[in-house]
Amino acid sequence: MTRAIMIQGAGSNVGKSMLVAGIARACVKRGMSVAPFKPQNMSNNAAVTADGGEIGRAQALQAMACGLDPLVDMNPVLLKPESEIGAQVIVQGKRFATMKARDYGKQKSKLMPPVLDSFRRIGKDRDLVIVEGAGSPAEVNLRAGDIANMGFASAANVPVVLVGDIDRGGVIAQLVGTHAVLPPEDEALIKGFAINKFRGDTTLFAEGMDIIAARTDWTPLGIIPWFADAWKLPAEDVMDIASRKGGAIKIAVPRLNRIANFDDLDPLTATADVTVEIIEAGRPLPGDADLVIIPGSKSTIADLAHFRAQGWDVDLAAHVRRGGHVLGVCGGYQMLGTEIIDDDGIEGAPARVPGLGLLNVRTVMVPHKRLALSEATYLATGDRVSGYEIHIGMTEGPDCNRAWLSLHGRNEGATSADGKVMGCYLHGLFAADAFRAAFLASIGKPVTAHDYTQSIEDTLDALADHLEAHMDIHQLLTLAG
Secondary structure (H helix, E strand, O other), rough: OEEEEEEOOOOOOHHHHHHHHHHHHHHHHOOOEEEEEEEEEEOOEEEOOOOEEEHHHHHHHHHHHHHOOOHHHHEEEEEEEEEEEEEEEEEEOOOEEEEEEEHHHHHHHHHHHHHHHHHOOOOOOOOEEEEOOOOOOOHHHOOOOOOOOOOHHHHHOOOOEEEEHHOOOOOOHHHHHHHOOOOOHOOOOOOEEEEEEEOOOOHHHHHHHHHHHHOOOOOEEEEEEOOOOHHOOOOOOOHHHHEEEEOEEEEEEOOOOOOEOOHHHHHHHHHEEEEEEEEOOOOOOOOOOOOOEEEEEHHHHHHHHHHHHHOHHHHHHHHHHOEEEEEEEOOOHHHHHEEEEEEEOOOOOOOOEEOOOOOOEEEEEEOEEEEEEEEEEEEOOEEEEEEEEEEEEEEOOOHHHOOEEEEOEEEOOOEEOOOEEEOOEOHHHHOHHHHHHHHHHOOOOOOOOOOOOHHHHHHHHHHHHHHHHHHHHHHHHHOOO
């Protein structure tokens, strides 16, 4: 069978996704055939796969690190939160159900067979599968029916490396405490540990490593210093969305409650001439923004209500009166229209709500979700754009007659009569270097050329070198079962 190793965290956001990507790239550079795998993920930042489904954005980045196209088997269960207590459940790339957390807890053990099927398929003819856990195995109250951490590791007989986040403090307690609360059969699966996000002189924690090793009998695999360029890699966790100071071009992005597919912002954040400012709830949209982007949403109608509750609708109208530009993507596009109609209650209770009225279009929610990798042409310049569609709803109206993209031979998007407000369903637009430069130039803000995709490849290479220097990759491969 294919060798595998599982990276679990002693808490959430310890850097598991980045470590899996970096280890994968390091192994590829060693000449190995590697694939990523995450049994269960929770994120509204999804990627459309080459085989027509959706997975977590982190697994798409990890696939890139492996030199592979993303596939649904890399993340067989994806939870997409729709409310504080419920989420849409995606199984092997397709919508399975919408469940409350309590109901999912009762049903998740039934998903182990498809998870194991995906694991076997993704490992076929590979030298190594690197598995990413979710949350922390120390949440032993969730152990029954677990498919994300020790439940999967036990079922698939995969050894585990536990990672602690020293930047948060208390890392010895994180690791030794996890050892203390795990049942013996789960604790026996953990073969090694590593410390991540260290700032300063790593030799100062040598004694801490010895203490953890003595109390757990796990193999120490290294102290990994803070990787300063981590922000250059696409983020999956909504908690990682952050403003990024850059050049004179100012783009304001209201942070929606159920913001989705916010990787649209990453190429802009990485552009030296651009400052991306994330506007948190309770703050007004800035009056000096050149462009306001309303991003995607997992719950468009609820996020539109949230948008209005912050007074952002008033701020946005003032921005437009001042001659500012607006771009809505997917859910943000739907919000910009005159009305959103959800008679079938696809997003919740049946509803018809007025939109922001900045585009003369209206959206009707439909049960079918469109998932597609798409090639488009920016009609203003003829530049090619590669992106993806992931949405429910059909949007039509007079402003669609001023489409600004050609997508598979059909017009896509809408533009206001004055050309200041635009919307479309295509995600990933700004990753296309020529389009990004042309679009910003069209609003009077030329930028310096920048190869975004190559910058990600370069950052993955730098991350791999970083881990080779500070983590015992050879010992990790020895531990892999």
